[in-house]
Amino acid sequence: MADSDEIKTARRALGRRLAQLRKAAGHTQHGFSRLVQYGRSTVANTETGHQHPDRAFWSRCDTVLQTGGALAAEYDHIADLGRRRRLSAIQGTTPRSRPAAPTHTSPDAPGADGGFVLWELEESIDARRMTLKSATDDDARLAYLEHEVRQAITDNERLTPTVLMARMRPLRAYVDQLMAGRQHPPQRARLYTAAAHLSGILSALALDLRAFRVAHAYAAEAFDLADAAEQPDVQAWARATQSLIAFYTGDYHDALAYAQDGLRRASASPHRLRLTINGEARALARLGDHYGVDRAVDRAFTMLPGQPPGGPVSASLALGPYCPVRTAANTATAYLALGRTAGVTDHLTTAITAFDAAALAGPRALSRLDLATAHLHTDNPDPEQAATLAAEALTLTADQRFESVHQRARQFLASAQPFARHPQLRHVADMLADRTQLDATTPPALPSPP
Incomplete structure (x- = not known):
């Protein structure tokens, strides 16, 4: 018909x-x-x-x-x-x-035939x-997205930034597709939370790839998504990530401001430890605030008794508690920035052992570079041992090329200026130059001996 x-x-x-x-x-x-x-x-x-x-x-x-x-x-x-x-x-x-x-039932609604x-x-x-x-399908999609986010946080210091970025970019498009849908309120909050975590991961990867403006944009987006989700715990995590980006781009006042705002939002959140030691203490150290660093370190170690001492090493962008090993490593970084070496070696030896066991290339390199710097600041400096540790650090991350490692290596070489004639230190400077492909007009990290 x-x-x-x-x-x-x-x-x-x-x-x-x-x-x-x-x-x-x-x-x-x-x-x-x-x-x-x-x-x-x-x-x-x-x-x-x-x-x-x-x-x-x-x-x-x-x-x-x-x-x-x-x-x-x-x-x-x-x-x-x-x-x-x-x-x-x-x-x-x-x-x-x-x-x-x-769209509603009413006895007063006339039908086409004059009835009701x-x-x-x-x-x-x-x-x-x-x-x-359809909420069942939405739950499946959200569970998939949350799993991918957790896996990316685990892989962040194990895979190269380029590989992980390539894996994460399609997920960002997938999030946009889901956001065009109509979820129930609890699912909408889960979606925004996963999106915030995803943008935070992308900001850290962009930082390692030296795309600094992109890193800042992703980090700001992570916080905006967390804010829209009205999830204080996620807001605190996003602020910690913003503080990390600001720290490695040299914006230490911003790094401190983001960490302190995160602490105001964190309440009893497990992110308080990361915000305090990774964000606040390190930024205060770069700003030369000895008293502020001491207070932040004391607060951080006061928070630690609730953490299992022999537990696994937490991820750098951990969604849960920050582990004692990372707390010790960040404490050492803060004190070294102030030129203080008391107790630093013990912190770093413990951290290196744990990071080596966990096979985390980035932390293994960073803790070695800090220990190398400590060897230069003792009463009896040991430039040879320092150079050996620095060379190990650059070798461990030869594939990843983390920006954080490059910066820490440059800081180490700046501390090594009094030992510029040492051949092994010259070798470390050459390794870093090859790694970062320094422009021909950029002065070498160590001056050439006369």
């Missing part, structure tokens, strides 16, 4: 409505077709009324355009009209036109029910 003129007109009107909503949302037909996962020709033909896709198409359009199910509801109305016409043909009666299913509509169409009720049931 051929479609009636009324049904054809309704389908063309629905197609025009789709085109209007798509354009208002700023989508091209090609871009929109990718979002709804149908061909561009399907979108184009539907908008002109030449193609009549099934309900799944309209549901996807509602999701992308956030219409609240309006398009699928109109599709249901047209489908119902077609069913009633077919039934009328069988019964030999003439069906009357019927308006779209009302006391209930909605069954299809509309089923459509709402399916929207609720």
Whole structure:
């Protein structure tokens, strides 16, 4: 049975409505077709009324355009009209036109035949029910995203930044796709939390790849997402990440400000330890505040009794507690920046043992560079042992090329200026120059001996 003129007109009107909503949302037909996962020709033909896709198409359009199910509801109305016409043909009666299913039930809502509509169409009720049931799919997607984020945090100091960045970039596009959907409030909060963690990871990777402005942008986005999710714990984590980026880009006042703001938000969060020792103490050390560093270190070690001393080494971007080993290593870094070596060797020896056992290239290199610097600041400096440790550090991270390691190596070489004639220190300077591909106009890290 051929479609009636009324049904054809309704389908063309629905197609025009789709085109209007798509354009208002700023989508091209090609871009929109990718979002709804149908061909561009399907979108184009539907908008002109030449193609009549099934309900799944309209549901996807509602999701992308956030219409609240309006398009699928109109599709249901047209489908119902077609069913009633077919039934009328069988019964030999003439069906009357019927308006779209009302969005609420009321005895005062007149029907097309002058009667009253006391209930909605069954299809509309089923459509709402399916929207609720889609939460199961959303849970699966969110669980996948959260797993990938946790795995990336674990891999951050094990894989090269380039490899991990390539793995994370498609996830960022996936997050945007999910954000175009309509999740229930608890799922929406989970989505924003995972997105915040993802942007924080990307900021750390951008830092290691020396894309400093991109690193700052990702870190700021991480905090904005955490703020939108209204999750103080995630806000504290994002502030710790912003502090890390600011520290390695030389913005020590910003690094301190972000750490202190994170502490205000953290309350009883496990991120307080990381914010205190990795953020506050190291920034204060670079600003020359001896008293502030002592207070921060004391607070950090006061927080440690709740942490198992023999537990695993936490990740640098840990979503949970910061471990005692990293606390000791960051304490050493802060005190070395102030030129103080008392107790530093013990902290670093413990840290190196743990980092070696965990096979974490970045921390293994950074702790060796700090220990190398400590060997230069003792009453009996040992430049040969210092050079050996520095060379080990650069060898350990030959593939990763972490920016943090490069910076710490430059700081070590600056401390080694009084021993510039030592051949092994010259070798370390050459290794760093090869690694960072220093511009020919940049002066060497150590002056050439006369």
